Amino acid sequence: MKLALSALLLVATLSGCATSWVVDSNVKSFSSLGTVAPGATYRFERLPSQQADTARQESLEAMAAAALDKVGLRRDDTKPQYSAQIGARVTAGLSPWADPWLYDGPWGYGGYGYGRRFYGGGWYGGPVFMPPAANPWYEREVSIVLREVGSNRVVYETRARNDGPYNASAAILPVMFQAALQGFPNPPQGERQVNIDLNPPTAKK
Numbered sequence: 001m002k003l004a005l006s007a008l009l010l011v012a013t014l015s016g017c018a019t020s021w022v023v024d025s026n027v028k029s030f031s032s033l034g035t036v037a038p039g040a041t042y043r044f045e046r047l048p049s050q051q052a053d054t055a056r057q058e059s060l061e062a063m064a065a066a067a068l069d070k071v072g073l074r075r076d077d078t079k080p081q082y083s084a085q086i087g088a089r090v091t092a093g094l095s096p097w098a099d100p101w102l103y104d105g106p107w108g109y110g111g112y113g114y115g116r117r118f119y120g121g122g123w124y125g126g127p128v129f130m131p132p133a134a135n136p137w138y139e140r141e142v143s144i145v146l147r148e149v150g151s152n153r154v155v156y157e158t159r160a161r162n163d164g165p166y167n168a169s170a171a172i173l174p175v176m177f178q179a180a181l182q183g184f185p186n187p188p189q190g191e192r193q194v195n196i197d198l199n200p201p202t203a204k205k
Contacts, residue, residue, distance in 0.1 A: 021197070021198045021199060022195050022196070022197055022198070023162060023172055023175045023176065023179070023195070023196050023197075023198050024162065024193055024194070024195045025160040025161060025162045025175075025176050025179035025180070025193070025194050025195075025196075026160065026162070026191055026192070026193055026194075027158065027159070027160045027161075027179050027180055027182060027187075027191065027192055027193070027194045028158070028159055028190070028191045028192075029157065029158035029159075029180070029183065029184075029187035029188075030156070030157045030158070031155070031156050031157075031184075031186060031187055032153075032154075032155050032156075033155050033156055033185035033186070034185070034186075035185065036072065036073070036184075036185045038072055039072065039074050040072065040073055040081050040082065041073070041074050041075070041076035041079060041080045041081050041082070042068065042073050042074070042075060042076070042080050042081065042082040042083065042084045042146065043075065043076065043077045043080035043082075043083055043084070043149075044061050044064075044075075044083070044085075044086070045083040045084065045085045045147070046085075047085070050087075060086060060088055060173070061086065063173050063174040063177050064084065064086045064142075064144060064177045066174060066177070066178075067174065067177035067178045067180070068144075068181065070178060070181070071181050071184040071185075080149050081148070081149060082146045082147060082148060082149060082155070083146070083147045083149055083152075084144060084145070084146055085144070085145045085147070086142070086143065086144050086145075087142065087143045088140070088141070088142045088143075088173055089139075089140065089141045089142075090138060090139070090140045090169050090173075091138070091139045091140075092136055092137070092138055092167070093136075093137050093138075093139070094135055094136070094137060095135040095136060095137040095165060096137060136165065136167060137163065137164070137165060138163060138164060138166065138167060138169070139161070139162075139163040140161065140162045140163065140169065140172060140173065140176060141160065141162075142159070142160050142173060142176045142177050142180055143157075143158065143159045143160075143180070144156070144157075144158050144177070144180055144181065145157050156184070156185065158180045158181065158184075158187070159180060160176045160177070160179045160180035160194070162176055171198065172198075175196045175198050178196055179194035179196055182194045
């Protein structure tokens, strides 16, 4: 019961934030780049699995392109200096704030099973059987890998992870791509938390 009350208080607190919403991402990056000339060019590289759903991949690439533009990289499919491979994963599960004693079945969770499907080369979540509507939790991860076009050598690799109760990936994933490129081309070593303000989601998607 205490956990259930805590969950209600958390939702009420989040609902009361009317002016700003902070997307906090855990980011880890690796770079062999020293400097990057202003206006350096890139093209997107797609894995075979990413070519299966063009519309979804184009949506992800638009998110990543906005973040790449902010760090001075310009898309040019004809004369690229780098290739960019991106991915995204979203999984849905039961909130850690949920009280397991509210649900019966194996392990106290009513026997829910979870499935995942591809989203632009990563896994885009969706439980096979949805958990209770009041207690969902979403885990997200985005990644960017830059390679030199001539040598195909990886020169930059970065990932960002985020989790929370909002089912608003269309708003959150673009911000996570920005977080993943924080510090480009010479990011801090080790894992770090990057916070970016975003307007609160007005509708679920």
